[in-house]
Amino acid sequence: xxxxxxxxxxxxxxxxxxxxxxxxxxxxxxxxxxxxxxxxxxxxxxxxxxxxxxxxxxxxxxxxxxxxxxxxxxxxxxxxxxxxxxxxxxxxxxxxxxxxxxxxxxxxxxxxxxxxxxxxxxxxxxxxxxxxxxxxxxxxxxxxxxxxxxxxxxxxxxxxxxxxxxxxxxxxxxxxxxxxxxxxxxxxxxxxxxxxxxxxxxxxxxxxxxxxxxxxxxxxxxxxxxxxxxxxxxxxxxxxxxxxxxxxxxxxxxxxxxxxxxxxxxxxxxxxxxxxxx
Numbered sequence: 698x699x700x701x702x703x704x705x706x707x708x709x710x711x712x713x714x715x716x717x718x719x720x721x722x723x724x725x726x727x728x729x730x731x732x733x734x735x736x737x738x739x740x741x742x743x744x745x746x747x748x749x750x751x752x753x754x755x756x757x758x759x760x761x762x763x764x765x766x767x768x769x770x771x772x773x774x775x776x777x778x779x780x781x782x783x784x785x786x787x788x789x790x791x792x793x794x795x796x797x798x799x800x801x802x803x804x805x806x807x808x809x810x811x812x813x814x815x816x817x818x819x820x821x822x823x824x825x826x827x828x829x830x831x832x833x834x835x836x837x838x839x840x841x842x843x844x845x846x847x848x849x850x851x852x853x854x855x856x857x858x859x860x861x862x863x864x865x866x867x868x869x870x871x872x873x874x875x876x877x878x879x880x881x882x883x884x885x886x887x888x889x890x891x892x893x894x895x896x897x898x899x900x901x902x903x904x905x906x907x908x909x910x911x912x913x914x915x916x917x918x919x920x921x922x923x924x925x926x927x928x929x930x931x932x933x934x935x936x937x938x939x940x941x942x943x944x945x946x947x948x949x950x951x952x953x954x955x956x957x958x959x960x961x962x963x964x965x966x967x968x969x970x971x972x973x974x975x
Contacts, residue, residue: 703923704899704902705895705896705899709896710896713896714896714897714900717729717730717733718731718732718733718890718893719893719896719897720768721764722751722757722761722764722765722768723757723758723760723761724756724757724758724760724761725752725753725754725761725765726751726865726898726900726901727751727752727864727865727866727894727897727898728749728751728752728859728865728897729749729750729751729890730748731743731747731748731749731873731876731877731890732744732745732746732748732971733745734882734890735882735883735886736880736881736882736970737881737882737883738881739973740972740973741880741881741971741972741973742970742971742972743877743880743882743969743971744968744970745971746768746769746857747857747858747969747971748850748857748858748859748860748873748876748969749770749857749858749859749860750859750860750861750865750869750870750872751859751860751865751869751897752861752862752863752864752865752866752869752897752898752901753775753777753787753861753862753863753864753865754773754775754790754797754859754861755782755787755788755789755790756787757790757792762792762793765792765795765859766792766794766795768857769857770795770857770858771794771795771856771857771858772796772797772798772849772853772856772857772858772859773792773795773796773797773798773858773859773860774798774800774845774846774849774858774859774860774861775789775797775798775799775800775801775860775861775862776801776802776842776860776861776862776868776869776872777801777862777863778801778802778803778804778805778807778808779801779805780805780808781808781863784808785863785908787863798845798849800842800843800845800846800860801842802835802838802839802842802843802862802868803838804838814913814914816831817912817914817915819831820924821914821915821921821922822921822924823924823927825931825932828932828935828936829935829936829939831867832867832936832939833939833943835867835868835871836871836940836943836950837954839868839871839872839954839955840954840955840956843872843875844955844956844957846858846860846872847951847955847957847961847965848961850876850965850968850969851957851961851964851965854967860872864894865894865898866891866894866898866928870891870933871936873887873890873891874887874933874937874940875947875950875951876969877890878937878940878947879947879948879951879962879965879966880966880969884933884934885930885934887933887937888930888931888934888937889930891928891930891932891933892929892933893928894928895926895928898926902926905925905926906922909925910922948962
């Protein structure tokens with residue numbers, strides 16, 4: 698699989714999207730089950746069909762809503778901010794029997810033209826150091842948002858949920874990494890899960906490029922726009938190192954920034970694990 702922003706082979710994408718951990722919800726891109734990954738304990742895996750990650754769900758169709766319900770998903774957590782949804786005309790959908798909870802990572806002022814230009818400039822470089830600056834911003838701002846989702850997982854061990862941002866890559870990828878890391882999933886597996894967004898977003902390539910061309914930075918710089926598609930495993934590996942060095946590991950982050958207790962963390966870990974059956 699290409700790790701840069703060049704188009705992927707259509708046959709490869711079509712085949713890969715039909716394989717786990719990807720699942721199908723019509724109108725939703727880049728959706729996959731975080732379950733079934735092995736952990737450091739050979740007798741335990743991540744609980745299947747319990748936590749899902751995806752890109753925005755605004756375009757979900759009637760068929761997609763039925764598929765979502767068939768997966769047992771009862772809660773959707775939307776990590777996007779109001780200005781983000783307004784800019785791309787992608788509001789929160791109404792889905793009977795499913796609670797959609799708005800849990801933005803960033804405040805509205807973080808989407809000022811000046812702040813967005815700075816973020817896009819960092820993204821466009823495709824440098825690991827730039828992503829670490831961006832991911833630190835996410836981590837430092839995500840306390841209330843991530844706390845909402847983690848408390849839900851703590852209190853609802855039998856209620857499946859999905860969390861998403863716009864592309865399902867950065868904010869979503871960091872939360873997924875925190876959960877998998879907490880459960881003892883190997884760093885390399887977490888990095889490979891992160892990289893799958895490269896496949897998950899490919900069907901929306903033209904839509905994404907059209908959006909990017911509305912931004913001055915990308916309108917005249919196609920290479921910078923293509924860099925927005927990259928999802929390199931080493932970026933996630935660098936983040937996991939950052940998590941240890943800056944925040945004292947996942948438990949340190951959950952206690953100091955998310956403000957969870959040792960008991961909360963123990964319960965969350967227990968709720969996202971399941972016995973290996975084979």
